[in-house]
Amino acid sequence: MLRKLVVLTIAVVAVLAIVSPASAARPATAPDVKCLQTGLGVLQANGGVAYFAKNGVPLSLIGGEGTAPLSTVLKLHLFQPSLFPWCAR
Secondary structure (H helix, E strand, O other): OHHHHHHHHHHHHHHHHHHOOOOOOOOOOOOOHHHHHHHHHHHHHOOOHHHHHHHOEEHHHHOOOOEEOHHHHHHHHHHOHHHOHHHOO
C-alpha cells in the first residue's frame, strides 16, 4: 500500500511539474487532464507507473516503435492527446 502511495505521489509531482513550470507561458487553452489520467490508468494496468518510470514507455501501446521516457509521454498526453486512442474526443 505504501509503495502505491509513493508511486502515485511521484506521478502527481511529475504531472504538476509538467503542467505548471514557473518559467513557461500558460497555453491558450487548458490541457486535457482527463486524457493524462486515462493514460496513467493504462500504464497502471500494464505493469505499473513505477515500472515505466524506470524502463521507459513502449510506444507499441500507441502503435509506434521503441520506447520513450515517461516524462515525454506525460507531456504528449497533455499537449498532443490525438496520439493516444484513449484520448479521442
